[in-house]
Each structure stands twice: as C-alpha cells, then as structure tokens.
Amino acid sequence: MVGPPITLDNTLGAALIGLVLATLLFGILTLQCYIYFTDYPEDRRIVKGFIGFLWFFNGAHVAIIAAGIYHYLIKNFTDPAALRKPNWAIILHVFLNSFIAWLVQLFFAWRVWGVSQRNKYLTAVIVALACLQFAFGTKSSAIGFDGNVSSFDTVGTPRVEFLMGMYFGNTLLCDLVITSSLCFILNKSRTGFKRTDSIINQLMLFSLSTGIVTSIFAVVNLVVFFTMPTNLVHLAVGFLLSKLYSNSLLVHLNIRDTIRHKISESRGVNVASTRRRSGAVISNMEKTEPVTIFMTRTSEVRTDDSPSLASSPKVRHI
16 A cells, blocks of 8 residues: 655644654653652652653653654655654654553552552552553554564554554553542542541542543544554654653642641641630640541541541541
8 A cells, every 4th residue: 555655744743743742741740750859758769769760761752752753854854755664763652652651550550559458359450451551552562673564554454453452442441440440449438527528529530630631642542543543643642641641640649748738727627626625725736647648437537526636537648
C-alpha cells in the first residue's frame, strides 16, 4: 500500500504540537518534583528515589521524541520516503511511554494495597493490568526494531492493531480500576458527620478527576490510532500520556499537606468544643499524624461534640 506523502499540514504539524505540549507538561512535572522534595523531606528514601527515577525517564522521553520530530521536520523534511518510515526515536517512545505508565500504575497499586487494608485480590488485578499494558507496549515497540514495521502504512496491519489495541485497552482498564477502587474505599470510610464526610467528598472528587484525565486521553489515543493508524496524529496524543500519569502521581503526593490541614482543623473544632463544655484547660492539641489522606469510621465516635480526644476521626496512613 502506497499512500500520499506525509506532509507538515496533515500529520507532522500535529506531532510537533504534541511535542510542545509534552515539553510543557514536563516543565509542570519538574515544578511539582521541586515542591515535593522541598515540602516532604521526611518521606522515605525509596519514595523520593522513585520520584527522581520517574522524573529522569520523563526527561529522557521528551529528549527522544524531540529527536524523532527533528528527524522528520528538519533532517528529512524534503524526503517523502524517509517521512513514511518510523525512526528509532518514535519506536522507542512507545516503550518509554508504556514503562512510565507502568511505574505510576504500580505506585497506585501499592497505594490501594495500603488503604484497602491489604486487599490482595484488588491489588493483584491492578498489578496484572499494569503488567499486561507494559508487556503489550514493549512488544509493540520491539516489532518496530525487528523490521516488521517498515513504514507507517504497515502500522494498520491486524497484528500491530491487535498489539496496540491491547496496550491502550489495558492502560484504560487499569486506570478505571484504580479510580473506582479509591472512590469505593473512600465512600466506605464515611462517618456520617458533616465535617469528616466533606473531606471524604473532596478526596473522592479529587481521585475521580485525576483518574478521568488519564482515562480520557487513553480513550482518545485508542480512537485516533484505529481511525488514523498510518500517520503521526496518534503519536501526538501518545506523547502526552506519560506526562499526565506522572503529574497525576505528583499531585496526589503534594496535596497531602492540604488534606492534613483540613483534618487538623476538624480536630481543632472538636477540642475547642470539649473545652467549652467541660471547662477543662487543654494546653496542647493532639499532634496530627505526618501523612494523612484517608479516613475511616471508629466505634468511639458518637457525636460531633464527643468529650474524648480519642474520638477524633481516625486517619489512614500512606
């Protein structure tokens, strides 16, 4: 199959826009990493190392797709034959995109493991879906290096479509399972009291909104690939996925101080209420735990104005 030469007007322009947006998202990710390392120096070394590792591979991904766009727009812009062939950078992009998404999905699997009281079945489903998308993404990249994809025209073959479809499909399904799991766990943590439930509602909305963003882009990537598999438009959308995943993870980490502050305010109201009713002098409030995200119901809670500090909303650590 020989189609019309790929031109800047129909596909390379979209790929260039994808590169610009990916670079912008990497800049936002860099800022978020700076905020994380500045505001959370007490986090475990393994988590800080993971964040540094994630930032490095996102930077490498931007450099690689920039090299790919340079190959098409600068080096071979007047060579129609070269424009129809995937170069090494575009092929490697698929692997790195899948690898970064896999890392982030495993991190969220670990988070679900913690907040679900170590539900091994739910965690196993998330890990399995993450590994499947990484396996299909790696295979899709591998067939490009072994010469089976000699031009963009051959991307539309059944074999490539199956691999890419499984890659995008498992990515989307894993996102949906993670988001729905977090929302379900949070919903079960309701106490029935306005102050604590309002915090839970905000957490649910936050988890849902960040999960929807990556899910929407996964759907768009899937649709664009199957409708236009022989050009570079689907690559432009794919350039953004790993950056969206990474930014989503950093947002989840950096929002902890905000949630902690809200929980502290909720506890402060309880303590003040107790002080007014009993006339007791309380010199120091109970110290808030260092990292708090999720709350659960405790049997000690009876009313909003319970006289015991032990009845403050119990928090679950990450």
